[in-house]
Amino acid sequence: MSSSERRLEFRNYFQDNLGKRMVTDKVIKIIVIACVAIAIIPLGSILADVVRMGVEIISFEFLTALPGAAGSGEGGIANSIQGTFIMIGMTSTIGIPIGVLSGIYVAEYANSRVGKMIRFFNDVMMQFPSIVFGIFAFLFIVLVLGKFNLWAGAVALSLIMFPIIARTTEEALKLIPDTYREAGHALGIPKAVVTVKILLTAAKGGIVTGVMLSVARIAGETAPLIMTILGSKGWFRGTETAMDALPLTIWRLSLLPYDDAVMFGWGAALVLITILLVLNMGVRYIVLHRKGGSGSLGMFMRITGGKK
Amino acid sequence: MSRDLLAKKRNFHWDSIFKIAATCAGAFVLLIIVLIFGQLLSDSWLIWEKEGLAFVTGDRWNPVEGRESFGALPYIAGTLVTSLIALCIAVPLSIGIAMFLSEIAPTRIREPISFVVELLAAVPSIIYGLWGLFTFRIVFKDWFESPTHEALGEHIFLFRDAPFGLDILTASVVLAIMIIPTISAVSREILLAVPAIQREAAYMLGATKWEVFRMSVLPYAKSGLIGASILGLGRAVGETMAVTMLIGNAVGPKAFPFGFFQQGNSLASIIANEFNEASPVSLYFPALIGLGLILLFVSLGINVCAHLIIRRVTNAHEGGIKGF
Amino acid sequence: MEINALDVLNAMKKDEQPPTKRNEPGKKMTNDIASNKEYKVLIENLAVSYSGKTAIKDINMKIPDKAVTALIGPSGCGKTTLLRTINRMHDLTKGAEVTGKIIIDGENVYDSYINPILQRRKIGMVFQKPNPFPTMSIWDNVAAGLKLNGVKDKSILNEIIEDSLKMAYLWDEVKDELKKPAVALSGGQQQRLCIARALAIQPEVLLMDEPASALDPIATQKIEQTIIELKKHYTIIIVTHNMQQALRVSDRTGFMYLGDLVEYDKTEKIFKNPEKELTANYVQGRFG
Numbered sequence: 001m002s003s004s005e006r007r008l009e010f011r012n013y014f015q016d017n018l019g020k021r022m023v024t025d026k027v028i029k030i031i032v033i034a035c036v037a038i039a040i041i042p043l044g045s046i047l048a049d050v051v052r053m054g055v056e057i058i059s060f061e062f063l064t065a066l067p068g069a070a071g072s073g074e075g076g077i078a079n080s081i082q083g084t085f086i087m088i089g090m091t092s093t094i095g096i097p098i099g100v101l102s103g104i105y106v107a108e109y110a111n112s113r114v115g116k117m118i119r120f121f122n123d124v125m126m127q128f129p130s131i132v133f134g135i136f137a138f139l140f141i142v143l144v145l146g147k148f149n150l151w152a153g154a155v156a157l158s159l160i161m162f163p164i165i166a167r168t169t170e171e172a173l174k175l176i177p178d179t180y181r182e183a184g185h186a187l188g189i190p191k192a193v194v195t196v197k198i199l200l201t202a203a204k205g206g207i208v209t210g211v212m213l214s215v216a217r218i219a220g221e222t223a224p225l226i227m228t229i230l231g232s233k234g235w236f237r238g239t240e241t242a243m244d245a246l247p248l249t250i251w252r253l254s255l256l257p258y259d260d261a262v263m264f265g266w267g268a269a270l271v272l273i274t275i276l277l278v279l280n281m282g283v284r285y286i287v288l289h290r291k292g293g294s295g296s297l298g299m300f301m302r303i304t305g306g307k308k
Numbered sequence: 309m310s311r312d313l314l315a316k317k318r319n320f321h322w323d324s325i326f327k328i329a330a331t332c333a334g335a336f337v338l339l340i341i342v343l344i345f346g347q348l349l350s351d352s353w354l355i356w357e358k359e360g361l362a363f364v365t366g367d368r369w370n371p372v373e374g375r376e377s378f379g380a381l382p383y384i385a386g387t388l389v390t391s392l393i394a395l396c397i398a399v400p401l402s403i404g405i406a407m408f409l410s411e412i413a414p415t416r417i418r419e420p421i422s423f424v425v426e427l428l429a430a431v432p433s434i435i436y437g438l439w440g441l442f443t444f445r446i447v448f449k450d451w452f453e454s455p456t457h458e459a460l461g462e463h464i465f466l467f468r469d470a471p472f473g474l475d476i477l478t479a480s481v482v483l484a485i486m487i488i489p490t491i492s493a494v495s496r497e498i499l500l501a502v503p504a505i506q507r508e509a510a511y512m513l514g515a516t517k518w519e520v521f522r523m524s525v526l527p528y529a530k531s532g533l534i535g536a537s538i539l540g541l542g543r544a545v546g547e548t549m550a551v552t553m554l555i556g557n558a559v560g561p562k563a564f565p566f567g568f569f570q571q572g573n574s575l576a577s578i579i580a581n582e583f584n585e586a587s588p589v590s591l592y593f594p595a596l597i598g599l600g601l602i603l604l605f606v607s608l609g610i611n612v613c614a615h616l617i618i619r620r621v622t623n624a625h626e627g628g629i630k631g632f
Numbered sequence: 633m634e635i636n637a638l639d640v641l642n643a644m645k646k647d648e649q650p651p652t653k654r655n656e657p658g659k660k661m662t663n664d665i666a667s668n669k670e671y672k673v674l675i676e677n678l679a680v681s682y683s684g685k686t687a688i689k690d691i692n693m694k695i696p697d698k699a700v701t702a703l704i705g706p707s708g709c710g711k712t713t714l715l716r717t718i719n720r721m722h723d724l725t726k727g728a729e730v731t732g733k734i735i736i737d738g739e740n741v742y743d744s745y746i747n748p749i750l751q752r753r754k755i756g757m758v759f760q761k762p763n764p765f766p767t768m769s770i771w772d773n774v775a776a777g778l779k780l781n782g783v784k785d786k787s788i789l790n791e792i793i794e795d796s797l798k799m800a801y802l803w804d805e806v807k808d809e810l811k812k813p814a815v816a817l818s819g820g821q822q823q824r825l826c827i828a829r830a831l832a833i834q835p836e837v838l839l840m841d842e843p844a845s846a847l848d849p850i851a852t853q854k855i856e857q858t859i860i861e862l863k864k865h866y867t868i869i870i871v872t873h874n875m876q877q878a879l880r881v882s883d884r885t886g887f888m889y890l891g892d893l894v895e896y897d898k899t900e901k902i903f904k905n906p907e908k909e910l911t912a913n914y915v916q917g918r919f920g
């Protein structure tokens with residue numbers, strides 16, 4: 001039998017299995033969709049719980065008064081809200097300049113080997129357990145000053161913040177075409193001025209996104225605060241004293257054996273989650289509405305690798 | 309002319325100051341990493357001196373003065389066991405989600421779903437803990453743990469303990485929920501990075517979507533997906549608050565994880581729970597710092613592996629299909 | 633002697649056709665084709681747009697059986713788009729919309745009852761860049777399509793793989809190292825492996841998208857020899873930007889420009905004595 005005759009028979013060995021294969025395809029598709037559903041259910045449950053419980057307790061007093069006696073159901077969480085915003089402010093004061101400058105260094109100054117190394121260590125540090133930063137700030141500041149204080153908390157949180165900002169700044173600067181830099185240098189403008197006036201302006205959207213993401217990340221951090229700002233029941237009395245913050249309050253209240261205290265915890269959780277949602281929506285808005293910023297959301301998600 | 313020179317000189321001045329500042333900021337991360345290791349090592353020195361390697365292999369935990377004895381093994385095991393269980397749950401789900409987002413979802417719903425999954429990442433650990441403590445553990449105990457214990461408890465030692473809700477499995481499941489966004493976001497990027505031409509090779513042969521994924525996409529993306537999973541493992545290892553609130557916080561030999569429904573403890577949660585109780589002049593304190601140092605090493609090792617794998621994969625993609 | 637493989641296949645297929653399809657539109661074409669076996673693929677009023685932007689428009693072509701048809705034209709003229717419509721590869725492209733008909737053996741590829749997966753099995757495709765499955769061995773690469781079709785018997789697999797590799801003129805070079813990873817082959821060998829992989833599923837039409845563009849001259853020559861040999865058994869449609877290549881391998885040539893099929897005729901006529909001035913200018917290298 002010649003080879004071409006034989007070839008005609010090959011098709012006879014093929015099975016009519018398409019129906020079966022399409023079924024497998026469908027089944028897999030259903031499984032995959034189920035995966036998505038399973039991941040979304042907890043989110044729905046969390047948001048539903050926080051909103052349901054939180055709305056019940058939140059009132060003007062809750063948002064503006066100091067806490068009353070534990071479990072009395074009186075007072076509010078105003079000092080924690082104040083503390084969270086003060087923490088965000090102080091952390092940003094330390095974290096943003098270092099982060100942005102570090103991003104500039106990697107993108108504009110470092111040769112590729114050094115740049116790669118620093119980027120690698122930024123990535124590694126981003127994944128450090130946050131409690132380790134708390135321990136470090138405790139040993140480095142709290143023990144030295146002899147008391148729990150806000151600066152220790154801000155230092156601990158800024159160590160979480162600056163690698164995120166450094167990486168987003170670097171990525172944002174890399175998206176700027178080299179022609180911007182060449183144009184600046186051709187005009188004889190010094191590199192520092194080109195970087196600050198031209199490049200940072202062009203990369204503004206990306207940097208702001210990074211800052212907001214990092215703020216959202218640190219605002220929910222609890223572990224480092226336990227060993228740095230400790231918690232208190234009063235208003236802000238200067239940066240060298242202990243202070244409360246929302247995550248700390250939630251933790252403390254959730255462990256108390258009183259229903260009222262736990263309800264206060266849910267209320268604080270609602271306030272915290274609202275702040276975080278506003279920040280995340282803001283990031284999304286910036287990323288989606290920035291000209292030429294398409295595809296950068298993926299980049300930012302990759303950098304931060306999801307958070308917490 | 310002279311003014312020009314002066315301006316140039318002043319500019320040059322600022323130029324170098326700016327460069328120095330940027331360099332310092334760039335080097336800051338190295339400085340901080342060294343500083344953290346140095347600080348943790350020096351402050352935990354006492355415990356290494358007293359216990360030596362037994363600190364890593366021992367299982368006793370007695371902070372009473374005069375009879376101090378510290379061993380980290382149950383907490384190291386607790387950290388690894390909870391993280392690995394979480395990984396086993398999270399990896400298939402995350403790859404499913406990534407597969408949905410990269411292969412199946414129409415463009416219209418791809419973005420909203422990505423956003424929702426990313427929102428899961430934006431919920432702070434403490435709120436997962438709160439939800440776990442007051443909602444999830446009750447549902448989970450009634451619907452899964454108690455029935456499983458009744459059915460299998462007598463036969464399989466893993467299900468032996470009477471479930472209470474605050475145990476290793478509950479902590480692991482909540483941990484899994486928390487690392488799903490990390491793994492699925494990175495996996496999605498890796499699947500999207502598989503060149504179209506690879507998919508087309510399989511489509512051309514008359515493959516269904518699943519067959520394309522199995523033949524073409526999965527082998528190509530495999531090491532990247534492993535990297536993404538290890539990154540998730542790194543996250544799980546360092547996770548503190550939710551685990552602290554759910555794991556039951558046992559100490560000493562009975563914290564060693566032998567069963568799903570047993571109270572356990574992890575490195576991060578014992579530190580969070582006991583840090584403020586320890587006097588900085590006792591041996592208790594260096595023991596906790598020592599746990600922090602071990603945690604740092606575990607997490608560092610895992611994350612360096614993950615980054616090296618992911619980087620190798622992305623480089624391989626840029627340079628074609630070499631290295632497989 | 634050679635038996636006309638496709639005639640037999642077509643005859644077999646006709647027997648298998650379920651009666652429900654007899655009244656489908658486009659069925660009428662079967663008779664035309666039966667009476668005129670010269671043409672394998674008929675393209676009627678074909679247009680493709682991406683997200684509303686027209687890529688090709690109003691294409692009409694009759695593609696002869698057991699011959700090589702080349703599509704030439706400057707880059708961006710739509711020749712690859714046209715090629716990819718034939719096995720419904722645009723199903724995978726977001727925003728792509730196809731109107732018109734492509735009739736193969738009397739069936740419109742775009743009819744709703746046609747399963748594109750089944751359709752693709754009938755049509756092999758070779759891409760611009762060699763794309764073997766990187767993690768598979770040479771043997772596994774060729775076997776991939778067969779395994780999808782449920783061929784499990786090792787000896788039959790071996791037989792078909794050997795036959796396909798021989799058809800792609802790769803057998804002599806790789807017969808002793810079939811277990812080697814496919815990526816260990818040279819670029820030209822990889823491309824011929826991709827041809828073998830496409831042939832293994834016993835297609836009737838072979839589509840080639842600039843198959844030699846990433847290869848060196850010697851590898852290109854081998855691919856061209858392969859194409860000339862393959863046309864004894866298959867209908868081949870090849871996209872190329874290399875006019876010499878079109879002249880060397882093809883029997884018919886279509887010249888495309890800005891989404892239009894400007895001229896389509898015997899290759900000799902297109903290159904020596906084209907009807908249109910645009911075609912003459914292009915084949916003489918005045919633009920492109």
